[in-house]
Amino acid sequence: MSLVPDYLSPIETSGTEKTPPNPARTKMAFARVGYSLVEAIADLIDNSVDAKAGTVLVRFLYDKKGVQRIFIADDGKGMSEDVLSQAMQFGSTLPHRAKDLGQYGIGLKAASFSQCSTFSVVSNDGREISGRRWTNASFERDWLCEKLAESGCRQLLLAPWSGLKLNQKGTIVVWDDLTGLKSGQSTPEETVNRALGELSIHLGLVFHRFLSGEALKILLDVQFVGKRESPSSQEVKPLDPFSYAKSGAIGYPKKFEVELGEDIRVDLNAHIWPPRSNEPAYRLGGGKVASRQGFYFYRNDRLIQAGGWNGYRDDDAEPHLSLARIAVDLPQNIDVSIQKDKVETLPRGFIDAVRQAAVGSIRFPDYIKKAQEVYRTRGRATDGSDFPLVPGRGLSKPLREAARKFAAPGESRVRTIDFRWANLDAGTVFEIDRPRRRIVLNELYRKSILAGKRRSENDAQIFKTMLFLLVRDYFDFQAMTKARLEYLEGCNQLLLRSLNE
Structure with a gap:
């Protein structure tokens, strides 16, 4: 027809x-x-x-x-x-x-x-x-x-x-x-x-x-x-401007709360993209990526404005802040003026309240400085606290080198996670020691894990490698929340059951 x-x-x-x-x-x-x-x-x-x-x-x-x-x-x-x-x-x-x-x-x-x-x-x-x-x-x-x-x-x-x-x-x-x-x-x-x-x-x-x-x-x-x-x-596929695989800075995103009178609260979810990203969600169609920094205002889940500082800063496209994006869900009771794809006017006092917003000891201006630092240092913290994590003592040298190529290709500086056997509670197969960057395995189950193989400093290499891949991100989480602790406990219980089968 x-x-x-x-x-x-x-x-x-x-x-x-x-x-x-x-x-x-x-x-x-x-x-x-x-x-x-x-x-x-x-x-x-x-x-x-x-x-x-x-x-x-x-x-x-x-x-x-x-x-x-x-x-x-x-x-x-x-x-x-x-x-x-x-x-x-x-x-x-x-x-x-x-x-x-x-x-x-x-x-x-x-x-x-x-x-x-x-x-x-x-x-x-x-x-x-x-x-x-x-x-x-x-x-x-x-x-x-x-x-x-x-x-x-x-x-x-x-x-x-x-x-x-x-x-x-x-x-x-x-x-x-x-x-x-x-x-x-x-x-x-x-x-x-x-x-x-x-x-x-x-x-x-x-x-x-x-x-x-x-x-x-x-x-x-x-x-x-x-x-x-x-x-x-x-x-049409969704293009989420916050869909990075891993944050560009430890501890982010952070939620800053802005109070505007007694009944109006606005949450600012401040993100830092990882540097040097070629992800479509970062480039958002190409062009000058720096123009995508700033506030992302949503109303009823619809994105109204994709970038811009709305008076918080004079320069809406300063390259050193290209990684800074803040998701803002506008509540129903807030008075804003919207024109096409931009929030024209915000409530009086909004920008001043943003400058004063804080999460613990971290103020919103500190977030801005952190985003600039990540951009300038290409994501490397000045104290080395975010160098890539790779396996350390407890695995053979060839396996450590192979793991480094996988986990930190081309990186000259890394942090290591070591393995250690120790006496732990009978209900625990492993623990993570975050301050010392260690994965501690329970000596009680060493024989079962080795399945008849000889003990050595570099024993149980498959088991250790899988544990590293399973829990490495937990060494960089800012806080061990209840959900994260429950996940580690669930992993322990599943491993314990498999060892008792």
Whole structure:
């Protein structure tokens, strides 16, 4: 089946509804126009998340001349005709829950008109199908929002949408007469591929908390005019800006608490990335990585701002602070001004409170200094306390050398963890001695562990090597929490059982 009748035939109109403008709200809406393509699409996906969509599809339709249409389709709960009519009115505000992502009532219109001259919304709430369309000409005709014929809307919903069953429930936003996506000197294919790459990064970052679980799936695909639907689509992967394997500094991340009055508390989760990282989650699409330092503000798990100091520092991209990132979840009762992908204004006193925030004896400015130090020393503490850990006495020299190549390749300076046999409690197979950097094994079980082999300083090499790999990170933890102690106890009990089998 060709896509031409579904996608390129005009959607019929059966009448109009007058939408009286509210000058103040209309001015506010168009003041926000200036979105990039990725910001505008992210704004529409906010609405999809609020509609409890499990999957969102962003589709580009193009021909040899360029991109002709963009669709944002979701399988959310859809809208009734009355709700859709209200949603398309300028100056109207739909009721929102506290945890909704779209709370300003103008995102749909402003985001759409920043990218196109004509946009339509077709929705199915499971009971009725409805459609509305705005065009630049609509404003000239006394603010008339077109009402679309149900037959055309139904035809669009029945088209193939990468597995989305929009004939049951869902919503499609259609952008025509595109103004925000120009090919310039590029071919249409190059334009589309560039847009897909930017979208994959931006949406993966903004919605990474949703995408990392099963709450949301975002698909991107491309269709050429007149061809069948492509059998495959690209799934957006989460891009978590804090997903390093190991912290760049011992004891981090730290949670700093900021008190703003009696009822408002904001947690600052201060992270230090490991230096010299090439991880996509660190580079976040490339470019100047230093511009990604600073605050990462979240509202209802949606990332609003990815980097920047919001007045805490004058320089938002000083290279020596490239490793510093702070996750900030904004509570419901905090008063902030949000514009597109940035927190414009924070509550009065917020920055001063950040400067005074502390975790024990460590103040927030100390965290800043630590992040700079890690960057300058390439992650090496000046006292050597974070040199890589490798096995020491208790293993043969060849095995120690092999372990060093594995655990600390190319490193000239390391810390060693030695092994020692000693008399321990009968319920314990091993203990870790953090101050002396030792793994202590229970002499009581030495014979069973050796399984008939001769005792020596370097005996039980397999057992010792596995213990080193199992517990080496525990020597660098800032605190032995209850959970960590319970884990070590569980390891002991499992080993004890295996020795008694």
